Amino acid sequence: MNNPFRLNIEGLERVLVSLQQKGYEVIGPRHTDGVIVYDRIHSIDDLPAGFVDELTPGMYRLTNNGSRQFFGYTLPPQSWKRFLYPPRRELFTFRKDGKSFGLAPKEDQTPAYAFVGVRACELGAISIQDRVFSSGDYRDEAYLSARRRNFIIAVNCSHAAENCFCTSTGNGPKAGAGFDIVLTEIVNEDSHYFVAETGSDVGTSLMEGIGAGRADESDVDAAEETIRKACDTVRKSLDTSDLPKLLADNTDHPQWEDVAKRCLTCGNCTMVCPTCFCSTVEDTTDLTGRIAGRTRTWDSCFTMDFAKVSGGNFRISAKSRYRQWLTHKLSSWVEQFGVSGCVGCGRCITWCPVGIDLTAEVSAIKGGATKQESGGSR
Amino acid sequence: MTDTSIIEKRKGSSLSMVPSLATIRRVIWETDDTYTLLIDPPRGDGRTFAFNAGQFNMIYAFGTGESAISISSDPFRSNFLAHTIHRVGTVTSALSRLRRGDTIGLRGPFGSSWPLEEAVGKDVCIAAGGIGLAPLRPVIYTLLRRREEFGRIMILYGSRSPLDLLYRVELEEWSKAPNTEVIITVDRGDSSWKGHIGVVTSLFSYLKMDTPSTLAMVCGPEVMMKYTCEELERRGLSAGQIYLSMERNMKCGIGLCGHCQFGPKFICKDGPVFRLPQIKDLLDKKEI
Amino acid sequence: MKPQDLTESLHKHPFLSNMNEELLKTLTSCASNVIFSEGTYLFHEGEDAKTFYLLRSGRVVLEVRGGERGQIRIQTVGAGEVLGWSWLISPYKWHFDAFALEQVHAFAIDASCLVSKCETDCHFGYEMLRRFSEVLERRLEATRLQLLDVYGSAISERGENY
Numbered sequence: 001m002n003n004p005f006r007l008n009i010e011g012l013e014r015v016l017v018s019l020q021q022k023g024y025e026v027i028g029p030r031h032t033d034g035v036i037v038y039d040r041i042h043s044i045d046d047l048p049a050g051f052v053d054e055l056t057p058g059m060y061r062l063t064n065n066g067s068r069q070f071f072g073y074t075l076p077p078q079s080w081k082r083f084l085y086p087p088r089r090e091l092f093t094f095r096k097d098g099k100s101f102g103l104a105p106k107e108d109q110t111p112a113y114a115f116v117g118v119r120a121c122e123l124g125a126i127s128i129q130d131r132v133f134s135s136g137d138y139r140d141e142a143y144l145s146a147r148r149r150n151f152i153i154a155v156n157c158s159h160a161a162e163n164c165f166c167t168s169t170g171n172g173p174k175a176g177a178g179f180d181i182v183l184t185e186i187v188n189e190d191s192h193y194f195v196a197e198t199g200s201d202v203g204t205s206l207m208e209g210i211g212a213g214r215a216d217e218s219d220v221d222a223a224e225e226t227i228r229k230a231c232d233t234v235r236k237s238l239d240t241s242d243l244p245k246l247l248a249d250n251t252d253h254p255q256w257e258d259v260a261k262r263c264l265t266c267g268n269c270t271m272v273c274p275t276c277f278c279s280t281v282e283d284t285t286d287l288t289g290r291i292a293g294r295t296r297t298w299d300s301c302f303t304m305d306f307a308k309v310s311g312g313n314f315r316i317s318a319k320s321r322y323r324q325w326l327t328h329k330l331s332s333w334v335e336q337f338g339v340s341g342c343v344g345c346g347r348c349i350t351w352c353p354v355g356i357d358l359t360a361e362v363s364a365i366k367g368g369a370t371k372q373e374s375g376g377s378r
Numbered sequence: 379m380t381d382t383s384i385i386e387k388r389k390g391s392s393l394s395m396v397p398s399l400a401t402i403r404r405v406i407w408e409t410d411d412t413y414t415l416l417i418d419p420p421r422g423d424g425r426t427f428a429f430n431a432g433q434f435n436m437i438y439a440f441g442t443g444e445s446a447i448s449i450s451s452d453p454f455r456s457n458f459l460a461h462t463i464h465r466v467g468t469v470t471s472a473l474s475r476l477r478r479g480d481t482i483g484l485r486g487p488f489g490s491s492w493p494l495e496e497a498v499g500k501d502v503c504i505a506a507g508g509i510g511l512a513p514l515r516p517v518i519y520t521l522l523r524r525r526e527e528f529g530r531i532m533i534l535y536g537s538r539s540p541l542d543l544l545y546r547v548e549l550e551e552w553s554k555a556p557n558t559e560v561i562i563t564v565d566r567g568d569s570s571w572k573g574h575i576g577v578v579t580s581l582f583s584y585l586k587m588d589t590p591s592t593l594a595m596v597c598g599p600e601v602m603m604k605y606t607c608e609e610l611e612r613r614g615l616s617a618g619q620i621y622l623s624m625e626r627n628m629k630c631g632i633g634l635c636g637h638c639q640f641g642p643k644f645i646c647k648d649g650p651v652f653r654l655p656q657i658k659d660l661l662d663k664k665e666i
Numbered sequence: 667m668k669p670q671d672l673t674e675s676l677h678k679h680p681f682l683s684n685m686n687e688e689l690l691k692t693l694t695s696c697a698s699n700v701i702f703s704e705g706t707y708l709f710h711e712g713e714d715a716k717t718f719y720l721l722r723s724g725r726v727v728l729e730v731r732g733g734e735r736g737q738i739r740i741q742t743v744g745a746g747e748v749l750g751w752s753w754l755i756s757p758y759k760w761h762f763d764a765f766a767l768e769q770v771h772a773f774a775i776d777a778s779c780l781v782s783k784c785e786t787d788c789h790f791g792y793e794m795l796r797r798f799s800e801v802l803e804r805r806l807e808a809t810r811l812q813l814l815d816v817y818g819s820a821i822s823e824r825g826e827n828y
Contacts, residue, residue: 137633314626319665565815583747
């Protein structure tokens with residue numbers, strides 16, 4: 001660690017106040033309706049102290065163990081995607097007055113967000129969406145503008161959930177890059193504080209601005225110990241070696257039929273995935289028929305009409321739609337954007353109503369895969 | 379914290395989800411259910427509307443929605459745009475009810491284009507099926523405008539019935555151009571039809587192609603293109619000499635909505651026009 | 667046309683491409699040159715199929731008698747193609763009417779002559795059947811494609827609500 005700061009609880013409060021004073025809309029975790037959600041927070045009192053989550057295939061359970069730990073949960077259902085890339089965004093209104101028309105693009109009103117509590121896997125997801133929305137000839141300027149103004153406070157995980165596999169995808173549990181400040185929360189019997197490293201000049205100047213002191217060697221040791229323990233708790237794994245080619249070569253593997261029997265094609269996995277970016281548009285008119293609007297909304301490749309065209313539908317079967325999702329995420333994504341679309345957060349496993357685990361599906365395909373190089377059947 | 383190397387402001391196009399306004403000049407009914415919109419292109423910043431043969435526009439009908447439709451006019455004539463549209467659903471029905479002077483929204487042009495420069499000095503074989511002739515019409519205009527730069531031109535066109543043929547008058551004119559053959563076939567004919575009856579692939583037996591120097595451009599329903607590509611390869615063209623234009627559902631047209639994915643390809647930005655080897659493996663896969 | 671000339675021009679027909687001299691000579695002995703004027707029928711549905719044709723120029727359309735729907739034209743065949751295989755398969759009757767859309771030049775091959783040659787010379791018989799099977803297979807594939815009615819849908823329309 002490179003000359004980190006030590007931040008006590010009051011220090012964290014000063015960080016939040018400072019962000020608000022700088023004009024940021026501060027978003028962080030809070031406990032609402034039995035889940036953790038990322039939402040507007042005003043002070044450390046809004047943080048979900050003591051809440052821990054249990055995440056297994058198809059199950060999310062949140063309990064309060066009475067601890068003082070603010071960031072003892074692992075991952076809430078929704079990621080930061082909904083702030084940078086909102087589920088609905090109005091694109092324009094089109095006004096008709098007799099024969100004259102007026103087209104008004106919708107002004108981008110996204111505030112400057114400060115995110116508090118971004119996990120390592122989520123930093124990975126944000127950097128993937130950065131590529132998705134900026135790599136082509138056409139860029140999502142609203143997203144990129146939100147990102148340029150974005151301040152990120154990451155928090156290293158103190159433990160993994162059962163569905164986590166960030167060590168396989170290389171994203172965690174320690175936050176590597178993409179943050180302004182990263183915190184490691186230390187809770188002992190007699191102390192509760194954070195070891196804070198900065199990842200940008202704005203991060204450093206904010207820490208200095210609130211008068212944060214430097215961490216000493218034992219603080220740093222405690223932080224490193226926390227991260228090491230977190231590493232040890234990651235149980236699930238995904239064998240990513242040759243994965244893009246493996247999936248591309250095995251589009252007819254019987255496992256796709258098998259998973260299609262379980263998959264409800266509900267699209268939950270795509271909604272909770274922090275990298276899924278598919279969208280559609282909705283056209284509306286007011287009752288007078290004079291004002292029409294167009295809104296971009298999140299879409300899912302699991303919907304029946306996702307690949308529908310005037311002459312038919314390219315993906316009718318559940319098999320083809322599940323396969324599209326998984327092969328896109330883990331295989332064709334690499335060709336499209338130079339990185340895999342999976343960060344190992346396991347949200348798709350947690351929020352699948354039937355508990356489909358993509359790592360298990362991949363192992364099954366890997367187990368009985370067609371290897372193109374192998375010389376025919378035995 | 380932003381990784382500025384990726385999301386920094388940079389020159390070039392920004393998100394282009396807001397259409398420009400354009401005016402309908404004329405609606406021409408080509409068949410019972412297919413019409414061509416002649417459009418005064420959006421004027422915007424005073425430039426003319428430049429596009430390449432094979433590209434498409436997103437055409438927006440007020441309050442109803444948007445459709446990706448290929449441009450079927452002459453790229454050389456930038457004072458108007460033509461879009462030939464099959465009326466099949468709400469957007470295309472709404473567009474079909476437009477009249478001279480009505481306003482539409484238009485975004486584009488998007489996508490890849492036919493390899494006209496690569497075709498210079500070569501024979502060109504155009505194989506179109508149904509409304510697939512529309513995205514190839516800009517190619518034909520260009521080939522005939524610059525006639526001396528190309529070798530023999532073969533236009534093979536298949537449609538469901540004689541009444542479903544697009545651009546009948548032009549087909550007749552094209553057939554009179556020097557060293558140009560137009561061969562038309564229909565799936566069903568009546569006794570007044572004196573032309574060919576049968577599928578497009580059957581027309582290749584009437585052509586003796588100089589295969590090493592031929593470039594083929596194919597557009598039509600996917601089944602028709604698949605068989606046509608097979609037939610062209612059977613007759614000695616290499617896959618690299620064959621181009622085709624693909625269709626998928628499109629919502630944005632600019633590679634951001636994810637709908638038009640075909641394996642790793644985005645039809646809207648990597649296509650719609652592909653060289654066959656780029657997508658050959660995918661064409662054989664079901665429901666990709 | 668002398669038999670020698672006939673053999674030579676038969677050799678140029680795509681159906682017989684790369685056929686060896688020996689077999690070609692056998693075939694020539696069953697072949698003759700024919701011309702049909704535009705607007706005439708080469709044969710009618712139900713008639714005995716005693717001949718088949720290798721078309722050299724002009725187009726022929728196959729028609730089905732569609733009752734109240736009149737004559738339905740289902741396929742055209744032209745130069746370089748083969749017309750007719752009912753001679754090969756029982757009950758040896760034509761299933762279509764064949765109408766000359768233009769003046770048609772063709773080689774007519776006498777079926778009974780050909781069948782007897784096929785039966786006495788198995789090598790020749792196999793060669794003829796092999797070539798016919800290829801034509802049949804391709805004709806069948808084209809017919810399947812035609813059945814699909816592929817133009818029932820649009821291609822330049824790429825929207826979802828269309």
